[in-house]
Structures are given as structure tokens and as C-alpha cells.
Amino acid sequence: MNRQDQPTRRSALATAAALGVSVSFLGRTAYAAADGALAKKKLIVIICRGAMDGLSVSPPVGDPNYAALRGRIAIAPFGEKDGALKLDSTFGLHPALASVHRLALAGQARIAPAVATPDRARSHFEAQDVLESGGVAAYGVSSGWLNRTLQAMAPARKIEALSVGTQAPLILRGPVQAASWSPGGLEGRDERLPRILADLYAKDPLLGPALASGLQTQGMAHAAAALAKAQAAEAQPMTGAGAAQSDAMVAAASAQGPANPRANADAAHSMGATVARFMTGANGPQVVAISVDNFDTHANQGAGTGLLAGRLSALDSLIDGLSTGLGTEWANTVIVVSTEFGRTARVNGTGGTDHGTASTALVLGGGMKRGGIIGDWPTLQQAKLFENRDTAPTLDMRSLFKGVLSEHLGVERQALDGSIFPDSQVAQVAMGVTA
């Protein structure tokens, strides 16, 4: 592949945006190196929106009820064509998650197969609100728990947040002012205009800070693009030709819906590598949030191949791009993959699944210790299904997040139970998740 085919940061992000993937960063610009080992720790939270089907992500093919409940969307047993990739005697991973499986075999990835937020309404919008706000009920807390984590960790330090995408996700909104930047064809030339507007917005509490932050981020983004260009000249090409898509292709993809899965996976890989490079650069962000959309598989979700397999393949490529792209910093990084709720245990009448309760979360990291599943497996016996329909939750999502924040970032108990996850004493910190 010649140099012209290499995806730029801009085109990679633009392509990813059209695929329903967006990235947000929380980090610092002015960072004191004397902050000790914790200063190197990195956290990436991936939110799979639309309710990702846990029973396909980590199929319990060893559970005696699995195949019957799932029918034609059941993932085949270990060793068969398009079969599950073995984790233990009960659980495997979806065949599209080959990179995650490779990490799991190295002790660097674990599953939490029956995790749920405290919300039970089976509404995407309520549940995403609870997942991202860290609250007990929907619309009770208007800021995001990642934002409050940074505030709790470093109240005295200057912290900068950056979200890529035109809208900042709730998980990042809050007292720490979040900037946002998205790739796109709109850039101005008039150098006077920003100053005139800054004056005009001086007394405007909404537009004043937002414009100032946007201009600063645009400056950072230009600097980062220049840096990435310089690095790309030395580094290996990031990925295959499929990632090198122009903005024109982006428009095409969003107008027509999903493009072909291979191109999606390549673009996601490229996206992961780009984010990793951004994180390892000077003053790179320490905390990143990534959204991956389109997991609402009500119809024709497929089994080892098909619709959901395509989305999981993109997720797998994204994770591979991140973990390999981080290089030696992978040892200091933890990735948590979560979704707002799971899907029904039984296949529905249209080859898909409807809104359910517990789902699978993934925890990955280069410095993790080997371990089994996180939380208990309730089994799929009919009597154990939640409301005779869904995987029953055995672990509170907040417990999982608290475990990661506590063990990986050293966040104190008081903050975890207080400002970060208010009224959450009932959700005990999960122990031994990453360390």
C-alpha cells in the first residue's frame, strides 16, 4: 500500500462517525509528570448503544438451556463452524471477537456475563441515561460519572475534556468543561470573527464558554493532526485499504446505512489506532469514551455471521486497534465495554431479540491478572430468568465501574459512593476486577 492510501486521522474519524462510532476524551493538557504511577493509568469506556445482546457476545454454549432458547440465532458450540471461541466449560466469545479472545487467552480480557444498571424500564433512552449519569433512576443526575470521576481525582489540577463528535455524550458532561471536536468540512478563515463574537458573548453563560472551548480545541486538533502526520511518515501503515475512505464515501455510508462489514471493521481498527496514538502523544488524554451504535437487533440478528456479527467485528477491530496501537502503554490501560441493557433470552419471531435486562460487559487491560468470569452466572433455567424472559442480573453495573475506578485509577471509596455514583452504597465495589 502506498503512502497516499494511508488513512489520515481526519478521514478515519469521519469514516468512523458515519459508522455510528464516536469518541470522547477526558484528559489534561497541562500535566505534571510528578504525579506517580497513577498518572500513567489510562481508561477507555466503550458504550455499545442500542442494547447489545450479551448472550451472543459471550454465549454460554455450555448452559443446557442456551441452544433451545436461542434457536436459529444460537452461536454454535466450541469447535464447530462459526462456533463460539472457548473461554471455559460454559462460556465462549462470539466468533467475530477473535482479538478479544486472543487477549482473554493471555489473561488480558474477562467477561461479566450478567450485569445490569439499576434501571428496569427496558427503554433505551432511560437506561442509557442511568448508565452514563451513574444515577439510581433516569434523569435524576444531569452530569456524567466519568466527568465527576476526573473532578474527584484531581480537584486542584487543570483538567481538560475533549469529545469528538458534534454532541458531547452524557457520560462526559458535567462540572469539568468538555470541549468537542468533530471531523467535518466546515472551517472558517476570518480571524477577526472569533474575537468579535467572544466580545459579543462575554455576558452569555451558554455561548461564551462553549465558543472559547471550541476554538481552543480546534487549535489542539490542528496541532494533533500535524503531529499525527509527522508520526505517520515514520510509522507503519495503520491498516488495510478499506479504511482509506474519503469524505464522499462518508456521505454515501450515512445515506445508505451500513456499508460492507469488512470496510466497517477496517475503519474501526483505524479509528482505534488513531485514538491510541492521540492518547500516547504528549499531553494526550487519559480518559476516553467511545460510543458504538446500532446494537438494537430486533430482527435478523444472525448467529455466527450476519447483522450482529458485523457490529461485533467492528467492536473487535476497534479494541484491537486500541490495544496494539497503545504499544507499551497497553500495560497501563483498562478498557470497559458496556451496554444499557441486554436482550431477551428467547429468540423472537423475526430472528432477533427484544429489550431485556442483564447483558455482558467486557473488561480488558494489558496489566490485568488472569481471572474467571466477573460476577455470578444465574443460568438460563426457566425459573431463573428475570420475569421469565431475560438473563437475570447478578451484578450491578455501578459495582463493576467502581471496581475499575478503585483498582485501576485509585479513586477513593468516599468519592465512589458519594459524588461519582450517588446513593449507591447498595452497589458494593466489585473486587479483583483488574488487579
Place this chain on the structure above:
Amino acid sequence: MALPNPSDLDAAIAATRFGLGARPGEIEAARADPRGFLKAQIRPEGADQPQGDLGNSARNLTVFESLRKERKELKAEDAAAELKQVQGQIREMAIEEMAARGRLAAATPAAFRERWTLFWANHFTVSAAKGVVAPIAGAFEREAIRPYVFSRFETLLLASSQHPAMLLYLDQAPSVGPNSRAGASAQGQRRGVGLNENLAREIMELHTVGVDGGYSQADVTEFARALTGWSVARGQGGAGGGGFRSQDRGQPGTFMFRPLAHEPGVRRVLGRTYAQDGQLQAWTVLKDLAANRATARHIARKLAIHFVADDPPPALVERLQQSYLSSGGRLDRLAETLIDSPEAWSPTAAKFKTPYEFLVSSWRVSGATPDLDNPRKFAGSMTALGQRPFSAPSPKGWADDAAEWASPDGLVKRMAWSEAAGKVMAQGMDPVQAAQSALGARLSPESATAIARAETRPEAFAVLLMSPEFQRR
């Protein structure tokens, strides 16, 4: 400085908050009777229709299906150039739809009517983000929304719920009752056909009673059973009905009730019993949902948020709810109640414009519509601003609050767009005059000064478009 005359301010509010931004002379036209100016736009025949060769859903679905088939064949032969051309044709259909709607919004003298319409189109979101919906998302708005925006809510709800775009978007078309003849047949069993509850849930959660409307999972499932059979005719292996191989007699791409797929029996939804046969069963549930108090509350609150404030005055919500309930959900009465509500005329402009509202109101300042002269560029700008028309990210539709849209990146992009638009606008109009005709009594002395002091006319227009009062309504 003298305070603005109250009726001057009301005229500006009528054109900018209730309407889509003032065209030259619009505030003047509203001045004598701002409320009457708005009420005159309410009419039983509904909204205006975008003009152009846009095609109905049946035609567009058929064309789309044949293009898709062609694309599939071309892929097999790897005919890259031809494939690109076919993909281009599919894209052009969507872009022409966006431009036609944009032209209507830019030019209409009845802009309250159009804003009211866009509210309902967003309430009943279908999105091109799902491939098969792309060619008919515009047709959905023209066929199921526009004719009924001043009818009863239940009429609108029924039109939306029966439209092919909604049936395909929310997976209703292939849903089959497990005990129906199609579901219980040997072939049905083998293929595992059955229930899909997506549309039933979103009708309750998003379109009618709302997430706090008091329904349970059992209500969703029962409603989904009642809805089985509501589907889309495919013709002979035609578009998107999902799994039906039969040779449908109905015109391909139109609503069709499939009695063989309908779950037999009595249903119980929200405490009421539905013993009707066939298609009438779900229709009766929809009627009851439309008449539910929780629906009145849900819609009153959404309307108040859209027209007045992200955190709307409770008195306004209450008044709209009462209007809905006492009129049996008549939307013309609801619009009149809104116009007669003192809270809606608050001098503070609390709503931050969405990207689409921002662009439309900018076009209306001078009549210059640079984007619409190049629809592809328009689609690109809207994508960059985060609101590509007919492509909302979820069935919930576009967000309607400042927290979502007043992002740092969004503002920087609006500034860049304003700079480009200012260059075109400067060719036909004086910016100081334009500021006066676009904002009237809402124009602040600070913005007026900044506009007058700009170095160039294009810059002055950019400052006008980016001024705090133009960004809000």
C-alpha cells in the same frame, strides 16, 4: 434607550419563536395582530407540501428495490463504475427530498405552520439511518404527517403507525402472531417466525403515553400481539416486508393487513380488553392510547419544551394538557391554545436553535439560499453540523435542548458556516437593515453595534447570524 413597544416585541417573537425566522417584511406583517397572524396559518387541510418530483412511498420503495437488486448483481460482477452510479442514484433521491423540504421552509409565508409540522415529524421519527427507510423517510413525512398536523392526534397516530416507513423502521412488517395461521403452520414453525415488539413499545414510550405512562412489559407484549398482521405489501418478492414470499395482491410498498399473521384472541392492554377481530384490534388500542391522559401530558410537555423552554413553565404544560383533553386531541385547538398562552410570549428567548432551524432562519434573512442551490453541499453541511435531515440517530428523534446542540464544536462549525453564508448574503442586502428586518425589537444594542462596526459586509452578516439573539428564538 426606550424599551421596545410590546407589540413590536410580540411581532418579532411571532416570526422568530413560533415561525422559522423572519423574512424581510414578515415582522411588519405580524405587527398589527401577532396572535392573529399565527392563528391564520392553522388550516384543516394541514401543512404545505414540498414541491418536486419526489414520488410516493410505493414508487420510491419499488425504485429502491430495483436499484438494490442491480447493485447486488453488479457487486457479483465487480463492475465498480456502474455500481458507483447506482449508489449515487439512491443518494440523489434522498438529497432531492432534503432540498425540496428546505426550499419550502426558506420561502413559506406560513412559517408557524411549517414549524408545527416539523415538530410532529420529529415526534414520529423514522430515520434513513436504517437502509430500507432511506428512500421513503421523506415520503413518510409528506404522506403520514403533513396532511394531518391540524387534525385529531389519533388521526396522525394512525397514519404514522400504518405507514410503510414506520412499519419497516420499527420492525413491525415481519411480526407474526405465534398462534396465527402463518405462525402455527409447519412452514412458519420451521422458519421460526413470530412476534416483534419494537413498534408496540416505541408507540407507547415515544408516541403516546410516554415512558412514565404506567405500562408494563405485559402491556407492550399484548399490544405487539394486537399489531400482528400490520405489514407492507411486497408484490412479487418486492421491497422490504421481511420474510413474506407470497405474491401480495396489494400495491407493493403500501400498507397491508395480513389476516394469516394476526394473533387470534382477546388482548388486554393497560387494563382494557380488546375483543375485536383483525386489523380493528390494534386500531382500537391506538385510539385508546391517543385518548389517554398520560398521552395528553406527554405531548403537552414536549410542545412546551419545543416552543418555549428546555425546562418549560408548569402552567403552560397544564394548559396545553387541558386543551388536548377537552378537545379530544384536536391539534388545531392545541395550536390555538399555545398561541393564546402568555408563557409562550416571554420576552426572554430561551430556546437555542437546532442546526436545521439555524440554517433555515439564515436563509430567510435575505432570501439567499446558497446551500439549496447545491443540495449535495447542503447535505454535507447538515451532516457536519450533526443533523442530516431524515437521519435522526434513534426513534426518539432529534434532541430539542441546548445541552445537546450548544456544544463547542457545534458553535465553531456554525461560525464557519455563517462566514461562508455571509459572503453570499452580502451581495443583495445591507446588513444593518437585514438585522432590523430579521430580529426587529429583539435586536440588542450590542449586536447592532457589532454588526455596524464589522470590517466588511460579509463579516457583518456572519456577526448577525452568530449573534446571541439570532442563535436563539
